[in-house]
Each structure stands twice: as structure tokens, then as C-alpha cells.
Amino acid sequence: MKAFPSLALFLWFGIMVYGQSAKEQLALANAAQLDHSSGTIAFTYQDKFGYLIVPVNIGSETYDYIFDTGGYNTITTTIMQHNDLNPVMQVEVGSSNQKKAKIDLVSIPTLAVGGIPFTQVGAFNFDFEEAPQIPCYTNGGLIGKGIIRHGIWQIDSEAKQIRFSTELKDMPHMRTAIPIKVKLDKTFNPFFKAKINGQNHRFLLDLGYGGMVSLTQKTAQNLKITNTLEIQGEGSVGAHGSKIENSHLAQLESLQIGSGKIERPIARYAASNNHNLIGADILEHFILTLDFERSTLYLTPLDHKTDKGKTSFGLDFNKGTNGGTAYISRIFGNGPAQKAGLLLYDTIEAVNGQVLTDMEYCDFYDYVNTQLGQETPLTLTVLRKTGIEKVVLKKAHLFTK
Numbered sequence: 001m002k003a004f005p006s007l008a009l010f011l012w013f014g015i016m017v018y019g020q021s022a023k024e025q026l027a028l029a030n031a032a033q034l035d036h037s038s039g040t041i042a043f044t045y046q047d048k049f050g051y052l053i054v055p056v057n058i059g060s061e062t063y064d065y066i067f068d069t070g071g072y073n074t075i076t077t078t079i080m081q082h083n084d085l086n087p088v089m090q091v092e093v094g095s096s097n098q099k100k101a102k103i104d105l106v107s108i109p110t111l112a113v114g115g116i117p118f119t120q121v122g123a124f125n126f127d128f129e130e131a132p133q134i135p136c137y138t139n140g141g142l143i144g145k146g147i148i149r150h151g152i153w154q155i156d157s158e159a160k161q162i163r164f165s166t167e168l169k170d171m172p173h174m175r176t177a178i179p180i181k182v183k184l185d186k187t188f189n190p191f192f193k194a195k196i197n198g199q200n201h202r203f204l205l206d207l208g209y210g211g212m213v214s215l216t217q218k219t220a221q222n223l224k225i226t227n228t229l230e231i232q233g234e235g236s237v238g239a240h241g242s243k244i245e246n247s248h249l250a251q252l253e254s255l256q257i258g259s260g261k262i263e264r265p266i267a268r269y270a271a272s273n274n275h276n277l278i279g280a281d282i283l284e285h286f287i288l289t290l291d292f293e294r295s296t297l298y299l300t301p302l303d304h305k306t307d308k309g310k311t312s313f314g315l316d317f318n319k320g321t322n323g324g325t326a327y328i329s330r331i332f333g334n335g336p337a338q339k340a341g342l343l344l345y346d347t348i349e350a351v352n353g354q355v356l357t358d359m360e361y362c363d364f365y366d367y368v369n370t371q372l373g374q375e376t377p378l379t380l381t382v383l384r385k386t387g388i389e390k391v392v393l394k395k396a397h398l399f400t401k
Contacts, residue, residue, distance in 0.1 A: 025091045028105050029072055030146035030188055031122035035110075040165040043114030047160060049369050050210035050280050051137055054162065057112040059083045063140030065113070067155075067162070069148055069190055069290070070206030070277070073123040074141030075106055080125060083108075087125065113143055116164050122146055131237050132321045136362035142208065145188040145292075153290045155207075157283040158302060168294075173287050177298040178258040190292055194278065195256040196267075197223055201276055205297065209279030213255060213267035219276050220250060220269040227251040227399055233330035233344050234318065235270055243272055249332070251399035260286060260299045266310050266398065311395040313337055313378050317348060317368045319356065325349075325383075326356040326364065336393045342382065349388065350381035 045067065046053040052067040058079055075085070087104035104125040111121055126141060128134040154163040154171050165171060182190045182205070190205045201219055215223075228250045235245040247270035255262045257278070262285055282288065289298035314335020319326040326348045331337055350356060351371050356364055371378060378393045 025089060025105065026187060028088060028107065028122040029091075029124065030149075031107065031120055032073070032146045032150060033119045033121075034150040034166075035117040035119050036151070036164075036166070038166065040163055040170045041115050042161050042163045044160055045114075045155075045162050047157070048137055049373070052155065052162075052207060052280060053137060054114055054143060056114075056140055056143060058108060058110075058140070064138050065140040065143045066134075066138050066208060067148075068142045068144050068206070068208030070204050071142045071144040071208045073108075073121055073144045073146050074126040075108060075123040076127050076139070076141060077125060079140060080106060113147060114162060114164070116151075118147055118150075132361050133237050133365055136365045144208075145190070148290060149184065149188050149292045151293070155283060155288045155290075157287070168289075168291060171289055173300045174289065174298065177287075177289060177300045178260050180258045180297040180299060182292060182295050182297045184292060184295065188292075189275075190290075190297070192257070192297060195254070197225075197253045198256075199223065203278045204275045206275075206277040207280045209277045210281070211268055211279045212262075212265045212281035213252065214273055214277040214279060215250075215267050215269040216273045216276055217269055217271050220248070220267070223250075223252075225250040225252070225267075229335070229398065230333040231330050232333070233316075233328070235272060236268075245270055245272060249398060257299060260301060264309070264399075309397045309399065311375070312398050313372060313393045313395055314339075315342065315393075316372070317351070317356075317364075319359075319361065319364055321361045324357075326351075326368075332398070335398070336396050340391050340393060342380075342391060347383040348380055349383045352379050 043055065053064050054067045056063050056065040059082060061082065063079065085106050085108065088107055089105050090102055091105060092102050106123050106125050108121040108123055110117065110119050112118070151164055151166050152168055152171060163171060180192050182192045184190055191202055192205065193200055194203050228248050231247045231249060235243040235247055247268055250267045250269065252265050252267050255265045285302055287300040287302065291298070312332060312335060314332035315328050315337035316330040317326055318329035328342060328344055328346045328348060331342065331344045348356060351368055354367060359367065375395060380391045380393065382389045382391055
């Protein structure tokens with residue numbers, strides 16, 4: 001089972017800093033002018049552990065950015081300094097797991113996403129220092145809703161391409177597309193209606209969430225889901241770090257968006273979740289065409305093999321950013337790890353023979369997530385007070401059908 005952080009940023013209103021109103025803050029945060037009038041541009045994106053990584057040109061350099069329909073544009077301090085950019089104002093923001101921080105807002109004169117030019121782009125100055133996992137995906141930041149609300153974007157996971165145009169007629173794969181009405185809120189978050197287990201609910205399309213479905217605790221309780229398991233340990237990773245909270249996975253009966261239907265998707269829910277989310281795993285089932293200027297999302301069904309169900313080793317790993325030991329950061333109830341006697345915060349010296357202690361953080365993060373994604377057994381070297389133990393785990397289905 002992939003363990004993906006939720007990266008969406010949310011602006012908290014009512015904060016008055018440097019004499020700027022919330023309205024002025026929001027206008028700059030979502031500012032972007034499209035500098036492209038006709039024709040189709042296509043570029044390749046990278047799928048890294050479920051996230052869409054896109055090339056972004058700022059100044060003379062190209063950076064890896066996360067394509068995030070539920071987030072704001074961001075820029076690192078290093079990129080600001082390299083391009084002599086200064087803050088325009090400061091605001092307080094919160095991330096999807098309800099942690100807050102005060103950060104600067106910046107105006108970027110020009111940037112290009114996969115060759116698509118934009119000017120006067122508002123962005124938060126964010127280095128993700130409290131969320132060391134996020135820089136393992138990006139050396140730039142997030143391309144968010146302030147840019148994505150302009151033009152038409154088509155995301156094709158089979159071709160690993162994003163196509164852009166200002167005209168819907170330029171887009172392929174539209175003959176069987178299912179149109180879905182989208183409502184943008186005042187911060188340009190794209191919301192739409194979908195059915196979970198036959199019940200209508202409101203969802204945010206958040207490609208900065210690397211799973212399929214994330215639910216608020218209230219929605220999960222209303223659905224009265226019985227097929228669930230508890231995850232102990234660290235919660236989701238937001239822009240300001242992670243919270244220590246237990247969360248749950250649930251086997252749903254179905255997810256239906258318009259006439260498009262996915263059987264037995266897995267949902268995550270936790271007390272800190274602000275919104276119901278549909279995340280990047282939706283791309284395993286549909287080509288997405290985003291036409292937010294016309295308040296519409298299109299789903300073109302993909303042919304795919306029958307889902308055999310999610311399998312997992314039943315754990316995740318983390319470690320300190322300045323060296324330090326690796327440890328079990330999450331453990332899934334009744335999963336292979338728990339059944340093997342492993343405990344939350346057990347020290348892990350090695351995974352499949354690779355010693356973890358001296359690895360740089362992102363080398364560690366990429367390595368362990370690659371190993372967790374394999375179907376072959378996982379051999380752990382566990383350091384305990386009684387000595388070193390070898391534990392071999394085999395993946396198992398999270399839920400029985």
C-alpha cells in the first residue's frame with residue numbers, strides 16, 4: 001500500500017499583516033496570467049510514488065514541481081534569491097492536516113509549466129522544512145490552482161503526458177468522456193459531487209493527494225463503514241509537517257462520479273481531514289480533462305485489468321533528517337508487520353540488506369518507498385534491546401472481498 005502525503009495548502013482568512021486585507025492576500029495568492037492564445041502543447045510528466053512531477057522554468061533554470069489541483073503555487077527561498085525576488089506580503093496559512101504557519105507571498109514575473117507561459121504568478125515562499133518528504137519529490141514546490149484554473153489541461157497516465165490548450169476541440173480522447181460539473185469556491189478549489197456507496201457527497205479534486213479517496217471523519221461515520229482497519233503512528237504529511245494521530249483505511253463498496261464507477265476503492269479517513277478528497281489514483285481509471293474556466297471536469301474511462309485488491313506489508317518507515325536511525329512510523333492493524341510482532345517505532349537497521357542509518361534523507365525515502373512498492377518479500381533487520389532480529393514480511397491483501 002502506498003503511503004502518500006497530502007500536500008494541499010489552504011489560506012486562513014481574517015489575518016491582517018502589513019496592512020493587507022484577506023481579499024488582497026487571496027488575489028495575489030491566486031494571481032496568474034496565461035500568455036498563450038492558441039494551439040496544443042504536450043509535455044511528459046513523471047509519476048513518482050503517485051505524484052505528478054512537471055517541469056517548470058523560472059529564470060534560466062528548470063525545476064521539478066508537483067502538479068496540485070488542491071494547492072497554491074509555491075516557490076523556495078533558493079529560487080527567490082536566484083531570481084532576486086522579494087516578498088510582497090505575509091499571511092498565515094494552514095495545510096490539509098490543520099497545522100499552521102506564517103509565510104511570505106511573492107509575485108513571479110514569468111514562469112512556464114511544460115513550456116506553457118504564465119506571467120505575474122502569485123506564490124507562497126515555502127521550503128517545506130517541517131515536511132522533509134516533500135523535497136524528495138520537488139526542488140521547486142507546487143503548481144497549483146491559480147495556474148490550473150486557466151485553459152484546459154488533460155492528464156493521460158497511460159502516455160504519461162499532460163496536454164494543454166485553450167480549446168476543448170483540440171483535445172483527444174473526448175468521444176467517450178463523461179462531463180462532471182465543477183464548482184470553484186472563492187479560493188478556486190475545484191469541488192464536485194460523487195457517490196460513495198450510493199450516497200452523494202461533496203469532494204475536492206486534489207491531485208496533491210496520492211491516494212484514491214480521503215474522507216473526513218464525519219463522512220466516514222455517516223457512511224457507517226464496517227470493513228476498516230486502524231493505522232497507528234504518524235498521520236498524513238502536510239506542508240507544515242505531520243501530526244501524530246491514528247487514522248483508518250476503509251474498503252468502500254463503490255465510488256461513482258457521473259456514470260463512471262470504481263468498485264471497492266480504498267479510502268483513508270482521520271480526524272484532521274478538512275475535506276473529502278479524490279486524489280491522483282483516479283488517474284489509474286480515467287484520463288482527466290480539466291476545464292475549470294467552464295466549470296467542467298471530463299473523465300475518459302481507461303481499459304484496465306480487473307483490480308485484484310490492494311496488498312501491503314502493513315507498515316511505513318521514517319527517520320531523522322540529520323542522520324539518525326530509521327524506525328517504523330506507521331503500522332496497520334492486523335497487517336503482516338503487526339502479525340510478525342513488529343511494533344510502532346521499532347528501530348530498523350536495514351531493509352533488504354541496505355543499511356539505512358547513514359543514508360541521506362531523500363535517498364532513504366526513495367529507497368524504502370521503492371521496496372514497499374515491490375511484490376517480493378521484505379527482509380527487515382530490527383534492532384531491539386535483546387539484540388538484532390531478522391523479520392521477513394510477505395504482502396497480503398488489506399481487505400478480504
